[in-house]
Amino acid sequence: MNTFSTYLFTFFCFFKCFSQQQTDSTKQDVNPISYIEGMFGYAGGSSHGVTLGAQINFQKDKSLYTFRYHNQTRVNYDTAVIGFVAIPYFYSDLKIDEYAFLFGRRFIDKNKSYSFSLGLSSNSQSLKSTLNDEINWTTSNYIGVPFELNIKWFKRKKKRFRAYYGLIPIGKETSFGRSFGFKLYGNIGSISYIGLGITFGYGWHKIY
Numbered sequence: 001m002n003t004f005s006t007y008l009f010t011f012f013c014f015f016k017c018f019s020q021q022q023t024d025s026t027k028q029d030v031n032p033i034s035y036i037e038g039m040f041g042y043a044g045g046s047s048h049g050v051t052l053g054a055q056i057n058f059q060k061d062k063s064l065y066t067f068r069y070h071n072q073t074r075v076n077y078d079t080a081v082i083g084f085v086a087i088p089y090f091y092s093d094l095k096i097d098e099y100a101f102l103f104g105r106r107f108i109d110k111n112k113s114y115s116f117s118l119g120l121s122s123n124s125q126s127l128k129s130t131l132n133d134e135i136n137w138t139t140s141n142y143i144g145v146p147f148e149l150n151i152k153w154f155k156r157k158k159k160r161f162r163a164y165y166g167l168i169p170i171g172k173e174t175s176f177g178r179s180f181g182f183k184l185y186g187n188i189g190s191i192s193y194i195g196l197g198i199t200f201g202y203g204w205h206k207i208y
Contacts, residue, residue, distance in 0.1 A: 031175040031204045033059035039070075039183055041197020047096055047125075049074035051185075051195055057203075064106040064115050068146070070098040070185070072193070093128040098187060100146040108206045111156040114149075121146045125191060144189030152181030154205040175208040 039053035055068035074094035079086045104117025121144045126137045155177045160169040179201035186194035 030207055033204055033206060035179065035201050035203025035205055037179065037199045037201030037203075039185075039197045039199045041183065041185065041195045043072060043186065043193040043195025045186070045191075045193030047072060047074065047094065047191045047193045049092075049094065051197060053185075053197070059106050062105050062107065064102075064104045064117060066100075066102040066104070066117055066119070066148075068098075068100050068102065068148075070096075070100075070146075070187075072096040072098070095126045096191065097124045097126075098122070098144070098146065100144075100187075102146060102148065104148075112151065112153045113205065114151055116147075116149045118145065118147045120144075121187060121189075123187065123189060123191070142190045144187040144191075146185070146187045148183055148185040150181055150183050150199070152179045152199065152201065152205065154179040154201075158208045175204050176202070177205065178202055179205050 034057065036054070036056050039051070039055075041051045041053070043049065043051050049072050051070055051072045053068060053070040055066055058065045072095070073092050075092055077088065079088050081087075098121050100119050100121030102117035102119030104115055106113055106115035122141070123144050124139060124141050126139050129136050129138060158173040158175050159177070160171060161174055161176060162169050179199070181199045181201075183197045183199050184194070185197060186192070
C-alpha cells in the first residue's frame with residue numbers, strides 16, 4: 001500500500017469516528033463544524049514556488065483536525081529563439097507533494113475565525129535534471145512538520161444559499177455556506193519552506 005493510500009485509509013477511519021461523535025448534535029438539530037477548502041499561494045525557503053492545496057477540516061469544541069494536500073511547483077522562466085523571434089515560456093524543475101495530518105485550535109468570533117495547527121507529513125520531492133539532452137526526474141521522500149495559521153470570514157447567521165456568485169438564492173435558510181481567508185503555511189524538514197496563500201471554502205463554519 002503506497003503512502004497516499006495509507007493516509008487516505010487512516011483519514012476515512014478518523015472521519016467515521018468523528019461522524020459518530022456528531023450524532024447527538026445532529027439529533028438536536030445542531031450542525032457540526034466541518035468544511036473543505038482550496039488554497040492558492042506562494043512559498044519561499046530552501047524550496048520555493050507556487051502552491052496549490054486542498055484540505056478537509058473538522059472541529060470538536062475548540063480542537064481542530066485537518067487533513068491537507070499541498071503541491072508546490074518551482075516555476076522558472078526562459079526564452080526560446082525561433083528564427084529571429086524570442087518566445088518566452090515557463091517550465092518547472094522541482095515539485096513537492098505533501099500529505100499531512102494536523103491538530104490545532106480554532107476560535108470563532110461572530111463571522112470570522114482564527115486557527116493554528118501543527119502536525120506530521122509525508123513529503124515527496126521530484127527534481128528535474130538534464131543529461132545529454134535527456135530529461136530525468138529524481139524522487140526523494142522525507143518526513144516533515146507542517147504548520148499553518150488561518151483567518152477566515154463567513155456568514156454571521158443562517159441564510160439561503162446563493163448560487164452564481166451569490167446572485168440567486170436557493171432553498172431555505174441553511175448553516176452551509178462559503179468562506180474566504182488567508183493562510184500562513186509551511187513545512188519544517190530536510191526541505192523547509194514558508195508561504196502565504198488565499199483560501200476559499202465550503203461547509204459548516206460554526207454552530208448556528
